[in-house]
Amino acid sequence: MYQIGNLVKELSDKHGHARESLMPILQAIVQKHNYLTDEAMVEVARELDISAAEVYGTASFYTFLDTQMKGKYVIRVCKTITCSMKGKGDIIQTLEEILKIKVGETTTDRQFSLIETNCIGWCHKAPAILINEMPYTELTPEKVNEIIKDYMHK
């Protein structure tokens, strides 16, 4: 609580206390803490003098502003048509096997969360995923294995 309060204060000093600062602040919190805790949203509401329900309402509109617990690395697998035609299913299956979680879940060590997302703009190199903000493209199960191993050793 104390910590998140400091971060929110820092961020709102940096981005400003107007309503338009809400998105940059929430985005920065997610970059740092992977998702928005209730405490964080309450703090942001306090700093910007808006209601906590509005902060939640706004955050929940945006898929990248998670209000549910997420791991350190959020893996977003594109499920839109090209990726889905080009082997998205295999990618999901591989990820589920390595991480031992299903889509929508987070590993118990809170390292990885696995979710699906809509087109991420790499259709010509499908199938594609994002790990946090980094895109990985033209994936095969083998490539996925290597990438995740790298992350596990990070």
Place this chain on the structure above:
Amino acid sequence: MENKGLTKVDLIFEKIDSKKVMVKAFAMSSAEIIQSMLDSGLKGRGGAGFPTGLKWKYTAAEKNPDKYIVCNADEGEPGTFKDREILDRVSNKVHGGMAIAGKAIGAKKGFVYLRGEYRYLLPKLMIELDSFHKMIHEIGFDFSIEYRMGSGAYICGEESALFESIEGKRGEPRNKPPYPTTSGVFEKPTSINNVETLVTAMMIIHHGAQNFIQYGTKDSRGSKVFSVSGDTPTPGIFELALGMTVQQFVNEFGDGDTKAVQVGGASGFCVPRKKFAETIIGFEGVPTGGSMKLFNSSRSMYNVLHNYLDFFTEESCGQCTPCRVGCQQLLKGVEKVKKGEAKSTYLTELVKLADTMKIAAKCGLGQSVGNAFKSIVGNFKEEIIY
């Protein structure tokens, strides 16, 4: 019907000295810049295809001294990735185009709304932006650009939803009128333009409107960047003159077994093989923000349709009835028909619903769900039913 065939063009990614172009532009009057846009016939490259010159003219005519130029880099339409490539390779031209637009409409401030999926580009873009700011400072033009990030909401590509998002709110489209040119971001007169539109505008200043109109057709001037994906041996980014037929396009990009091309993404139209020859890619035929997806005969068009409907059901902002509930009904409806739990004639009801959505939804998202729905159901009915 004019048809100039498939012509490759090198405009958007052409290497230029952007300072020179800027100096040239700033030496022009606002009216002159706008006139060259009008002369070029440039229409917006974000999908809606509104004449850029007119948009700038309207915004320029507004009395409010606070105006904005917004660059729409939310590129969320399934199958488009050209704006990412443009920002990656020639962001100097994007910033330059914004400054020129700023000069034309009288704005001192610009925003780039970049989709969250492209955040990895940000470090590089910030470096580019720095040198841009230095450059126009040297030239002595008062203009600055700020980046704002999206966070994973397709609807924020719709202009008024984008403004709401910049303002820190849920990306729910606004009622129109008022239009952005009178009341846009922060309720100030705003010209919002697609990434590619702004680059094209800069290149029109550079080469002149006459150079631009040598490409394309009367209704679709010039060239544009196409994002080609799906069943093609050569997926990627291609800059082509507008006005070719789908057949000509397929001849170049198809894998020899193309049965349909989805032009304009999930909100665009599905063109079946039998209509390839007669369908022009451009505003007189099937318009596109650039997304071209090819499907060969191994693909189930039911899966394609289902995927799109799933996309819209999730990505609708959810505020208006026809779109929020309509998407769910279309999705559940085709599922039931496919499973045999609803009669195939139910598709007729769904087509009627899609027609209602087209005229009753509040924004372009709900209004265009019917495009893909009707063109896929219309052309591949058997695949939907059986």
Place this chain on the structure above:
Amino acid sequence: MINLFINDQKVSVIEGTTVLAAAKKLKINIPTLCNHDDLCVAGNCRVCLVEQKGARTLMASCATPASEGMEIHTNTLKVRNARKHIVELLLSEHRSDCTKCYKNQNCELQSLANDYAFGDHVFLDLVEDKKYNIDRSSPSFIKDDSKCIRCQRCVRTCSELQYISAISVANKGAHQKISSFHDRPMSQVVCTNCGQCVNRCPTGALVEKTYIDQVWDAIYDPDKHVVVQTAPAVRVALGEDLGYDPGERVTGKMVNALRQLGFNSVLDTDFSADLTIMEEGTELLVRLKKALVDGDKNISLPMFTSCSPGWIKFVEHKYPEFLPNLSTCKSPQQMFGALAKTYYAKKRKIDPSKIVSVSIMPCTAKKFEADRPEMRSSGYKDVDYVLTTRELAVMIKQAGIDFRNIEEANYDSIMGDSTGAAVIFGATGGVMEAALRTAYEIVTGREVPFGNLNITPVRGMDGVKEATIKIEGCVDAWKFLEGAELKVAIAHGLVNANKIMKMTREGKAPYHFVEIMACPGGCIGGGGQPIPTNLEIRKKRMKAIYLEDEHKVLRKSHENPDVIAIYKEFLDQPNSHKSHELLHTHYVERDNY
């Protein structure tokens, strides 16, 4: 002026008028759902679509400004088909169990369905796929998401009128819903229970939590003595739910109906409103004396009224540092409750444990207030059940009372007498006016210097009203106030209350005494009042309140004989030890989310 054509009839309207309003001018009705007179335009339900000649799409008439030369048609085939589709779509997401629904026969969705979507529906049932939640946690209302049509009227109400935003729109697409902070139960968030959202919800998604059955049970229980009190604003609005036009006073018939319902004693909250004036007025004068004469720095001014429990909760959540500025007086409802099981019980020689105390209120926040742990100073729950004006109308209908044709009757005695000063509690500015009528007279020995006692500067619908009263010719005991200028302010609707609180926080509020009511217009616009509401209706109710005041023989609280009697027999004097025990309370700080 802008000229346009609607259904081929010409109409001229001023710039900015919507097509919907222009049509109304021509007596052309266009159905609406998300639109509400009190709220800004949403344009999301799309029920009000019309066709404009030459336009590619239909347009929402509530959200489209009229423009010169427009040719609008409101009833074309296109419009009709789209409208039918839209209503059916809404119904496909909606649990339509009308016969079990509290809003049956009083539901805007139902009447649209009736008009536009009868017969077979084409669309599939989506309700089964949704995990709709029903939140019964609030003591004031139930939030049933399966009845919600996402018109966002509630969200706009809570933010535009009440400045709270306890609820907001959450998620997007098919998952879009109305939600509190992270879906917490409504009883655990910043909600003030004002019920303004309930009053504006077109469907059964937000309804008051009803205690009708519990009240019937008490009435039928021969062991119980059931007393009922009626708030001032109920008598000028109840009629609307029983077939009268807004603004009709039905006091006498209401009293008779309550007696016919079987209440053992029909009493008046107005009595305790008069009592409130005695207590609160004295408290104010004491605070002024301590601050002005004794120079006591610990005295908090301005003093705020405390009769609106929604307002109290607003301060507890959002401005807790100003809790000491709130008058410690309980609301009239709770004063009444505390006395019903003490003074009244003693006088009527009834065992207080056998008394069931019921109040009829224009308010849903009073349901919460009655449940507060502080409200047990009689040794029992001071007020057992709170019913809204609307619930009373339901009971009257259930009992088969022919309301229009029954006789008028008078309140019972002991705590049934009241003055005009108490009646006007129901309208914004009323408490202030009542307090001034009494305080001025205590201090100067003369009546307030306003014609016919009508202190017009504190009346009316302005969001924030201010007045300054110069005090001259004080009696000896109050000489220290000689020449002082008493600065007062009045606000109604929490968005206006917030303006005053902001000023107070910034140290810019020059007032001594401030009246605040949580609801727009005061209690006449309470969350428990008949539906619909709008400014015009509230004005009519307000007019009726002042008319009731003018018809009273006694118009100053300190002249109420029942009040005089209770001080003599029981309470001793205002702010006495006993009254502090029974009639005053304290407040708690609450979280701001």
